[in-house]
Amino acid sequence: MIMASSLIAPTSTSFLQSKKDIGLFASSSRHRCHKPASRRICCSIAAPHQAQRQPSTTGSVKTAMTMTEKIFARNSEKSYLSPGDNVWVNVDILMTHDVCGPGSIGIFKREFGENAKVWDREKLIIIPDHYIFTNDERANRNVDILRDFCHEQNIKYFYDIKDLSNFKANPDYKGVCHVALAQEGHCRPGEVLLGTDSHTCTAGAFGQFATGIGNTDAGFVLGAGKLLLKVPPTLRFVMDGELPPYLLAKDLILQTIGEISVAGATYKSMEFVGSTIESLNMEERMTLCNMAVEAGGKNGIVPADSTTFKYLEGKTSVPYEPVYSDPQASFLSEYRFDVSKMEPLVAKPHSPDNRALARECKDVKIDRVYIGSCTGGKTEDFMAVAKVFLAAGKKVKVPTFLVPATQKVWVDLYSIPVPGSGGKTCSQIFEEAGCDTPASPSCGACLGGPKDTYARLNEPKVCVSTTNRNFPGRMGHKEGEIYLASPYTAAASALTGFVTDPREFLQ
Numbered sequence: 325m326i327m328a329s330s331l332i333a334p335t336s337t338s339f340l341q342s343k344k345d346i347g348l349f350a351s352s353s354r355h356r357c358h359k360p361a362s363r364r365i366c367c368s369i370a371a372p373h374q375a376q377r378q379p380s381t382t383g384s385v386k387t388a389m390t391m392t393e394k395i396f397a398r399n400s401e402k403s404y405l406s407p408g409d410n411v412w413v414n415v416d417i418l419m420t421h422d423v424c425g426p427g428s429i430g431i432f433k434r435e436f437g438e439n440a441k442v443w444d445r446e447k448l449i450i451i452p453d454h455y456i457f458t459n460d461e462r463a464n465r466n467v468d469i470l471r472d473f474c475h476e477q478n479i480k481y482f483y484d485i486k487d488l489s490n491f492k493a494n495p496d497y498k499g500v501c502h503v504a505l506a507q508e509g510h511c512r513p514g515e516v517l518l519g520t521d522s523h524t525c526t527a528g529a530f531g532q533f534a535t536g537i538g539n540t541d542a543g544f545v546l547g548a549g550k551l552l553l554k555v556p557p558t559l560r561f562v563m564d565g566e567l568p569p570y571l572l573a574k575d576l577i578l579q580t581i582g583e584i585s586v587a588g589a590t591y592k593s594m595e596f597v598g599s600t601i602e603s604l605n606m607e608e609r610m611t612l613c614n615m616a617v618e619a620g621g622k623n624g625i626v627p628a629d630s631t632t633f634k635y636l637e638g639k640t641s642v643p644y645e646p647v648y649s650d651p652q653a654s655f656l657s658e659y660r661f662d663v664s665k666m667e668p669l670v671a672k673p674h675s676p677d678n679r680a681l682a683r684e685c686k687d688v689k690i691d692r693v694y695i696g697s698c699t700g701g702k703t704e705d706f707m708a709v710a711k712v713f714l715a716a717g718k719k720v721k722v723p724t725f726l727v728p729a730t731q732k733v734w735v736d737l738y739s740i741p742v743p744g745s746g747g748k749t750c751s752q753i754f755e756e757a758g759c760d761t762p763a764s765p766s767c768g769a770c771l772g773g774p775k776d777t778y779a780r781l782n783e784p785k786v787c788v789s790t791t792n793r794n795f796p797g798r799m800g801h802k803e804g805e806i807y808l809a810s811p812y813t814a815a816a817s818a819l820t821g822f823v824t825d826p827r828e829f830l831q
């Protein structure tokens with residue numbers, strides 16, 4: 325049995341369907357839970373009567389709403405919205421990349437005209453990142469199409485790559501879009517960020533509404549700067565307690581997805597709050613929100629706080645205004661976690677909700693370990709891997725591939741001392757442990773990619789990976805087996821050649 329003690333499953337939902345319902349319930353009772361770790365589900369079952377409602381914490385919005393509802397309301401110029409409302413939402417940022425950009429551009433030109441201009445040249449961010457370091461001509465051509473379009477449209481933020489033989493010769497090149505968006509200051513509290521990639525939800529870590537859209541929708545946004553969207557109801561995940569030193573945010577999200585399943589949050593907002601969430605740094609919050617889509621979530625979101633504001637210092641000059649869920653806001657369900665009781669987890673093949681304790685899989689022999697992607701290829705992820713190698717003082721027993729998400733992460737690996745190492749950098753520790761040299765930053769083998777992609781699963785291997793999906797074929801070979809894990813668990817597994825609980829090396 326898995327982790328039954330750490331999470332309370334919800335009872336029936338309490339989502340109110342109409343204003344009539346709200347008024348009726350408000351006049352009778354209103355339930356709110358104040359126990360931090362009750363064994364029952366805690367839900368706000370009704371919004372209060374209109375006359376009793378407190379002003380919202382920000383802006384012109386004066387009715388109790390969740391933070392996602394507030395962002396929808398502000399960007400659609402409404403004073404109040406309920407889940408299920410369909411509204412035209414003004415888009416603050418649209419992101420696209422080399423896989424979906426060409427298709428989105430084609431739709432934009434077909435529908436708005438060959439000579440049409442995008443709605444705002446400073447709100448479109450174009451990031452080649454997926455199929456970059458390859459000789460595949462069609463993949464290379466996709467980047468050329470992006471470049472031509474950006475020149476034609478005078479796009480301000482195009483993170484180009486021309487010299488594929490040496491990524492460092494491309495000062496504009498960043499790497500994986502979701503990490504680059506954050507590092508370049510494009511993720512801001514209270515805004516709407518859409519992207520042609522399902523893991524656009526990563527940016528919810530900044531207290532903004534961020535979600536993935538298809539090429540057709542993106543083509544429309546390119547011309548109109550807005551999109552018709554349905555307001556999602558919100559699931560609230562309250563995580564309290566001190567995070568044990570052998571757990572990371574990846575464990576928290578694997579626990580969550582394992583609990584509610586890959587369809588458990590379909591078209592719902594996943595709001596993460598609680599003392600544990602407040603203690604997480606921005607990169608860990610990004611890991612959490614990144615995998616909201618693996619539960620079907622429309623978005624993941626974390627309230628902005630001093631950690632957020634500090635991260636944004638010096639990254640953006642664009643003014644932003646955070647929003648927060650009102651105390652009286654209605655949530656579809658509320659889940660409570662005591663993280664101090666959790667143990668390191670993996671998601672076994674072939675689904676992110678196929679949760680198991682890492683220690684339950686100790687007999688699973690593995691062929692390789694992959695550290696990378698928007699989920700697990702950030703600086704903090706590599707620091708976590710280095711921490712395990714440092715504590716163990718051993719060499720890896722299986723090939724261990726390291727793919728930094730961005731050029732900045734790559735630089736960090738070679739320049740930031742790992743705490744407690746006497747001044748060694750990640751790259752030194754990785755070399756001593758016998759890992760492959762850190763590769764050029766990109767999505768790499770996270771989604772397989774062309775045959776010549778570095779670290780792609782070209783054979784039916786068993787891989788422990790810090791990525792976010794383990795569907796058949798995801799990393800290249802349809803018979804490959806992927807165990808999703810935290811950087812701690814992945815590093816521990818590299819040292820033993822089996823799926824390994826990191827407590828074997830960390831206490």
Ligand code: SF4
Pocket residue numbers: 454500501502521523696697698699766767770771791792
């Ligand atoms: S790293 Fe993987 S999950 Fe993230 S954007 Fe790239 S392909 Fe998608």
